[in-house]
Amino acid sequence: MLLFSLIFVPFVGSLVAALLPADARNREAWLAGGVTVYGLVVAASLYPEIAAGEILRHDLPWLPAQGLDFVLRVDGLAWVFTMLVLAIGFLVVLYARYYMSPSDPVPRFFSFLLAFMGSMLGVVLSGNLVQLVVFWELTSLTSFLLIAYWHHRADARRGARMAFTVTATGGLCLMAGVLVLGHIVGSYDLDVVLAAGDRIRAHDLYLVALVLIALGALTKSAQFPFHFWLPHAMAAPTPVSSYLHSATMVKAGVFLLVRLWPALSGTPEWSWIIGGAGVCTLLIGAFAAIFQHDLKGLLAYSTISHLGLITVLIGIGTPLAMVAAIFHILNHATFKASLFMAAGIIDHETGTRDMRVLRGLRHKLPITATLAIVAGAAMAGVPLLNGFLSKEMFFSEALLVGSDRNWWMSAAAVAMGIFSVAYSLRFIAIFFGPPATDLPRVPHEPPRWMRFPVELLVLACLVVGVVPAISIGPILDVAVHATLGASTPQYDLAPWHGFNLPLLMSVIALVGGVLFYVVLRNRFDLHARTRTPLIYRFNGAQAYETVMLRLTSGAEWLLRWLGTSRLQPQLLIMIIAMLGVPLLLAGVPTQWTTIPRQGTDPLFALVWVIGCVCAVAGAWMAKYHRLAALSLIGGTGIITAITFLWLSAPDLALTQLMVETVTTVLILLGLRWLPPRIEAKELETPSGVWLHRSRDMAVAVAGGLAMAALTYAVLIHPASDTISDFFLLRALSEGGGSNVVNVLLVDFRSFDTLGEVTVLSIVALTVYALLRRFRPAPESTGVPAQQGHSLDPASHQTPAEQANSGYLMVAGIYLRLLLPFLGVIAVYFFMRGHNLPGGGFVAGLIFAVAILVQYMLAGAVWVENHLRVRPHRWLAFGLVLACTTGLGAWLFEYPFLTTHTAHVTLPLLGDLHLPSAFVFDLGVFAAVVGTTMLILVALAHQSVRAHRLPSEEAPQDSRRPS
Amino acid sequence: MELVIAISVGIVFGAGVWLILRPRTFQLITGLMLMSYAVNLFIFAMGRLWVNQPPITPVAGIDPTQFADPLPQALVLTAIVIGFATTALYLVIMIGARGLTGSDHVDGEEPRE
Structure with missing residues (x-):
């Protein structure tokens, strides 16, 4: 139950938050903070069990008929992610309290944020893959709502749509992949799936499952070629960018890959698909980040690049690489969240995020500047900060790829290092130089509690960077053991490993990055470039827009050619289908047994001659003379009533007669509101009309014939046993009435x-x-013309x-x-x-x-x-x-x-x-x-x-x- | 009798089909009325034809084969009343659409020809 409350409480909080009044900023923040603290306390209380290597499970029946249970499962990895989501969540709530302006509708923000928190915890804690996909899509949905929070802005709407389309499509692929996986394994339970790794990899459908699941994970984690949605998602309020689009939601993709690592990894396909996407992303993201002018844009591309780094490590897939991947997930969340918050503070204080305008901010914002510079250094991988440690691990893993002959992976790693130093410098540069004078607002240090989350996160970067073994060591150990199980490697978390190749690579990256930045800035006029050199042609967003446009125009084309809003063609097709489809479905009748006919009564035949004449004449007159048509059709109705009476259905006859009366009165009342009748002589029929009419006539005749044939066929057939006898026998004895109907x-x-x-x-x-x-x-x-004539006595009397x-x-x-x-x-x-x-x-x-x-x-x-x-x-x-x-x-x-x-x-x-x-x-x-x-x-x-x-x-x- | 009923149902239904394919709302409503007669008769005929054997059982312990089938009758009775309601609803939409669009064409606008 305690486990269940971890997911349940944020959703309840979301509901409550939505119902609070619009100006309740403090109450909203207290509520959201309370929910988060509750989650943190619950999750922290689980630590002793988790540290002992236990897996906590809580099963609730969900769809028992399908063999699906709602399973909550906490192992080390899930626990670490839960703590990450809740801890960063708490800081973001605190930050958002000060970030959101009083004119923003705050209930909506906190409600969505808490709903996202619940969904993300659902993804992390799911012990059932189908359930995981459900929460996965919920995170896409809440992300959509949060990106579009300022929905009066076109870029917010566009970014939200793009993010949702890409991630939700990926989610559908993931769903398909999970179904394939479930088909292979025979169960959706995570424990069973993780234990069936060998069976999955040997199965014919392995590649299908892998590709589909990879599509889900890669879209979610903004990996090449789906990375383009993330920069557009930056239209969201900064707390959202900090929380969803750097620390947690985009990590869901890599989380899933780590989660399923025991089941899917260890094949060349895994390395090529995951690793390949990761390498492309890492390079493209890092390179593009240098050329952004928007602070958040730079951070977004940097996030893409770091996610690529994690993906590469997962793609390499060795146990040590997995350690590095999990470690970097935690490190990146820490420094990137703080950087986003710092960017938010700068935006909030100066009124702009344009790096071409911002400079010399350290004079006005000394504390924020220090914090941001430290976090930026962590992002660049400067020693004694946490980013350095996991990047070092990445370099040493990259060296192992391709053994001694193939160095491309190492080269890519160093290039990425150089780029990341360059864009970190670009970011830090806004704090140096002469103070800017043309800022929209004069900056001041932000409120104490708005800066507090940044301080805490930067402190974490420092502590982990200096004494990793005693700060992050135990937590990382829990996650690593849960993922790798028996194959957990020996690893050493220390800032200093002696002089070795990875250190050399770090030095090259640092020195090369500084040089690269200086060259770009002085020789290539970095500030004046409006697009990323070399790779601007691979514009994912453009491709996405094109695809969307094609889809829309394709749908319009189909609608134009296959659809109609006109009633007549629809009815025509319906009638033709009614005539045609039964013919296709009906087989040869098995046997024809007939019953003796009833003798035809000539009077009955005469009655129906009148009925049919009325119907046909009514159909004829409906166009020219509505009153006549109505009377004629009423005639058919009366004949129908007579038929009921004749054929032993007195109740029907009575009802039909009365309904006929009422219907006629009803339509008479309506006739008055129709346009004047068409005079027969007015009509000049164009030749095309005759074609339509002949066609309709053919359909009508065919319909009539079919109906007649069917009626006759049924009538000469003996009746089958129905429940009618039951009613006839019980009506009097049990229903107490002799009129069975x-x-x-x-x-x-x-x-x-x-x-x-x-x-x-x-x-x-x-x-x-x-x-x-x-x-x-x-x-x-x-007044209708008929009543208006002066000779009519009705014309001057009520x-x-x-x-x-x-x-x-x-x-x-x-x-x-x-x-x-x-x-x-x-x-x-x-x-x-x-x-x-x-x-x-x-x-x-x-x-x-x-x-x-x-x-x-x-x-x-x-x-x-x-x-x-x-x-x-x-x-x-x-x-x-x-x-x-x-x-x-x-x-x-x-x-x-x-x-x-x-x-x-x-x-x-x-x-x-x-x-x-x-x-x-x-x-x-x-x-x-x-x-x-x-x-x-x-x-x-x-x-x-x-x-x-x-x-x-x-x-x-x-x-x-x- | 069977043949008379069958032919009549066919003719009434055919007239209804012809009418619902016409362009004017009034033609459509009359077409629907004719079709509902035909369909009601058709459903009624599923219980076969019985002359002078209404399903009214004066005493208990009767022979059910000597009475008309009450089940299609009950169904058709329901259908007749519901048919009235549908006609009323259609009629109101018809005159409302005529008032709103200024046209009594089934598409709410005169065809462009």
């Missing part, structure tokens, strides 16, 4: 029905919401007047009388629903129609003055009733929506059976009434509203709401 709806499948009424309510509310923002087309706002005293008086009296009758009919259909055709749906629709008739007769205004219909309440009441009925079953410890039938004997009414499904059906009834009323009334109100709105243009309209 209704019992199905309100009892057996009541959960389905509950879902359905919920959908209905959602649709009704959506319609209502959409109509609130409805803006009709300008030409539809006035609908209510027409019904109460006008030409609709007779109809008015009849239709008002209809209301109670329809109400009674609705109750009747509802009550008998359980045993005979009827039920909540039908009754609800009948009741809604009863009220609609009143609306149609006298208009919305009059009805609403006399009858308070509140569709929202009906809706809410229905849903609540249906749900509570369902929940009621819980009181008796039955599952949701279990029905109970009570038998009550009442005087006068006699024996009644009252199933709880009845109450549920009442809920359905109310919801259906609410839905129908809400939709239709909302639509009807548009006419009233539209007349009212443009009252200035058409004052006569306000008189007559329809």
Whole structure:
């Protein structure tokens, strides 16, 4: 649990930090600092066990079905990295408290920073490779968020995108590599993988796994050719650069390589891929660093070069090289973090990071200057500082490569040494010379606690450089033992090894570096160069942009050629696919057994002749005469209802009939808002249109034929056994109703029905919401031409007047009388629903129609003055009733929506059976009434509203709401 | 009977397909209505055709082979009501789009020809 809290607490802290107010700078810093200190205390308390060589594990089930556990595993290497992440993290939090300006949104910064800390600890502590990849991607994500922290700046956005694209793509490669590795080993558990090194190297897929994992690691650690993202990531606030992009996140790549060293290394492929990338990176980074003008740019390229150095050591892969690699990871984190912080202080105090402007800073910033010079010397590899020790180890390993005949590795190492001395000098030069006068701000020493982290880190550089064996020795030993196990070599951490070749190389590097810098500065006008000589052509960032541009234009091209935003082609393709795909999938039918046909009733055939004529004529008229088309299609609907009745489905027939009525009214209300109808004679059809039409006609005929054939094929086939018999047999005995369809709806499948009424309510509310923002087309706002004619009695009467005293008086009296009758009919259909055709749906629709008739007769205004219909309440009441009925079953410890039938004997009414499904059906009834009323009334109100709105243009309209 | 139903479903469906391939929103909505009739009838027909045998069981202990299949009926009943809701939603989007875009073309703009 303690282990788990190491990862968990930073994420919780991140969440809390995000919720604090924007001006809580101190609270944020205290929170982040507290989280970090907690982590440090926990991690430090593990030291005795780790020092004894134990491996601590904590397993939690994660995806047991996939054989994946959430494993936290701490060995020496993980412990050292945990301490590194937390210790540097603490210093960065302290530094950031003073670095961030009060106008920056601090909660966001600390929240992201803590989330990154948690992710990084997750990478380090993962005992499962898949889990490691997840945290790996999380670090990419948090890095993206932190780089883009000042997202109003274009370079921040660009840098963040670039960093994320490169590292996340690498992460995907890593994922693939891990999967291959898991396939080889049969487990993702780190212990198992590390123990299976021989099996992995002998496997056919070894190279695939190696290349994919190397891609992940090299992109993350900014290795050639993926190094270009790191300089662009410098758009981040300096604490982020210091923490993520020098000390920790970019080390994740090399950490992974060290982690998997026992499993993957020891082959020529390993050396060539890892070592090769490392050598290129080391030289390019160091060389390019000399020619930067931006302080952080110089440090970024220097970081690239040092990461290259570590990668080369890992690529060499001998046990001593691994010792040097781990040692240099720690050393680099120390001096580079302090250098970034110093650069941040300079930026903060002077307002610029341009080395062409900065000079003579030691006068104004004496302490910072001293600190930065010491750290810079460590970076250059000056003796008695920590950078010297690990660089010395690197030189001696480089000498061993290629034995006595091949000296290229040594030459590269010395060249890199020369370059790094040169760029360190370039960095240090800003403190010397006459004080600059043209700085944007007059520099002062920073606040005490802002400089404190730098002081501490520089002190560490010195202590490690002078007495390595007693300061860093035990810690390094723990990490080395955990990585190398039995093959741990004898090594000697001492500043002085006597006169030997590596020392000579160091001297050459120091002297050569100074000379090189002086020559460059005096002869080649270093300050005026705008690009890195020789290698500026290998511009990774440019290549990246080009690739991105090609990808975008390629995607656009594909979209243009393969996609469309037009509906008709989409529907056409969909229909064609519906016709074609089943043909491809269907095999030859196994056997054709037919059942005897039902005798054809001529009347039924006649009914359908009418139905088909209605459908085809409706399709024809839909273009020219909407009202006619609607009536014709309604005709087909009525024929459908008749068919249901004929073929033993009375419930369906009732529902279809009522829905037909309501739908027709609904569309009639909508017709008013469509543009004027197209006159047939206006149409001149271009020849291309005929082609379209013939094609559509062919598709329509094919679709019709297919549907007819399929229906016929099914109908002449014997029915297979379904669960229908179950319903027929149990409806009365267990559901308590003889109308099986209704019992199905309100009892057996009541959960389905509950879902359905919920959908209905959602649709009704959506319609209502959409109509609130409805803006009709300008030409539809006035009174329709049909109503405007002066001979029409409707033209000078409101609908209510027409019904109460006008030409609709007779109809008015009849239709008002209809209301109670329809109400009674609705109750009747509802009550008998359980045993005979009827039920909540039908009754609800009948009741809604009863009220609609009143609306149609006298208009919305009059009805609403006399009858308070509140569709929202009906809706809410229905849903609540249906749900509570369902929940009621819980009181008796039955599952949701279990029905109970009570038998009550009442005087006068006699024996009644009252199933709880009845109450549920009442809920359905109310919801259906609410839905129908809400939709239709909302639509009807548009006419009233539209007349009212443009009252200035058409004052006569306000008189007559329809 | 089977043939009549099959042919009718085919014709109604074909008319619906023709309509949904047309460019005007009103044609689309009518097409969808016709298609939903056809599809409802098709699903209903999955229970085979029964004349005068509605699934209403007056007494317990009946012979289930003597009654129409209630399952497709229940499904189609649901489908009819949901179809109404879909039509309503489509209609509101149709008139809303017409108000917003000034066109009743299904793409919200008149084709450039």
